[in-house]
Amino acid sequence: MSKKIIIANWKLNPITESEAVRLAKAVDEKDVVICPPFPFLSAVKKVMKKSRLGSQDSFWDGPPSGSGAYTGEVSAPMLKKLGVQYVILGHSERRRHLGETDEMINKKVLAALKSGLEVILCVGEPAEIRKEGSSAAKTFVSHQLSKNLKGASRAVTVAYEPVWAISTSRDPNLKETPEMILEMADLIKSFFAKNPPVSQSKVIYGGSVTSDNIGRIIHYKDIEGALVGGASLRSVEFKKIIKISKNY
Numbered sequence: 001m002s003k004k005i006i007i008a009n010w011k012l013n014p015i016t017e018s019e020a021v022r023l024a025k026a027v028d029e030k031d032v033v034i035c036p037p038f039p040f041l042s043a044v045k046k047v048m049k050k051s052r053l054g055s056q057d058s059f060w061d062g063p064p065s066g067s068g069a070y071t072g073e074v075s076a077p078m079l080k081k082l083g084v085q086y087v088i089l090g091h092s093e094r095r096r097h098l099g100e101t102d103e104m105i106n107k108k109v110l111a112a113l114k115s116g117l118e119v120i121l122c123v124g125e126p127a128e129i130r131k132e133g134s135s136a137a138k139t140f141v142s143h144q145l146s147k148n149l150k151g152a153s154r155a156v157t158v159a160y161e162p163v164w165a166i167s168t169s170r171d172p173n174l175k176e177t178p179e180m181i182l183e184m185a186d187l188i189k190s191f192f193a194k195n196p197p198v199s200q201s202k203v204i205y206g207g208s209v210t211s212d213n214i215g216r217i218i219h220y221k222d223i224e225g226a227l228v229g230g231a232s233l234r235s236v237e238f239k240k241i242i243k244i245s246k247n248y
């Protein structure tokens with residue numbers, strides 16, 4: 001039985017280091033990756049015993065220097081030196097609010113891989129595309145995969161996150177179903193199969209994952225974990241999610 005990975009995407013939360021440390025201590029379990037905001041990475045790292053550390057972004061000016069004239073950016077080599085193992089790239093919120101393009105995300109993916117970080121690449125269609133039907137959604141995600149992973153040299157984790165299913169950008173007229181998720185997992189897996197350097201990659205799911213629905217999502221062999229936003233900030237709820245995931 002392969003282990004499922006549960007990734008906590010804290011986004012722009014919490015507001016203080018002491019809250020971040022308290023939350024990390026409460027959910028420090030095996031097969032869990034915690035992705036706090038940059039300012040809390042070091043403090044969270046110090047209290048982790050079983051979980052692993054991830055960041056929510058990294059810049060593309062990668063190896064060998066990982067430094068340069070890029071005000072406000074944080075590079076993959078810097079993160080690696082800090083003890084970060086994973087990095088979330090291409091989250092739909094960064095694509096939407098910060099104008100990240102597929103080309104920018106591709107550069108970030110390549111730099112992160114070269115620096116030795118494990119990449120968690122987020123892909124997923126917006127509501128207007130899903131409303132056109134599943135074949136439009138599949139075409140959209142296929143394009144993201146081929147552009148974002150162009151030249152990738154080793155396995156990554158791809159998080160399928162339909163934008164309309166994320167708790168803070170929910171579309172009330174759309175509802176995710178296991179069939180929809182599996183259909184997309186299948187498409188992502190066939191992309192891996194056709195691209196030997198990434199053939200050992202994993203597919204996980206994200207979008208309003210809670211203790212109520214995690215079991216229904218990850219009991220499928222092809223869904224190898226979950227990316228959890230809102231629910232990862234509530235320690236009791238997140239611990240329930242972790243506990244349930246251990247059954248699969």
Ligand code: PGA
Nearest residue numbers: 166167207208228229230
């Ligand atoms: P959510 O967020 O679990 O709150 O829907 C998931 C994400 O945006 O990664």
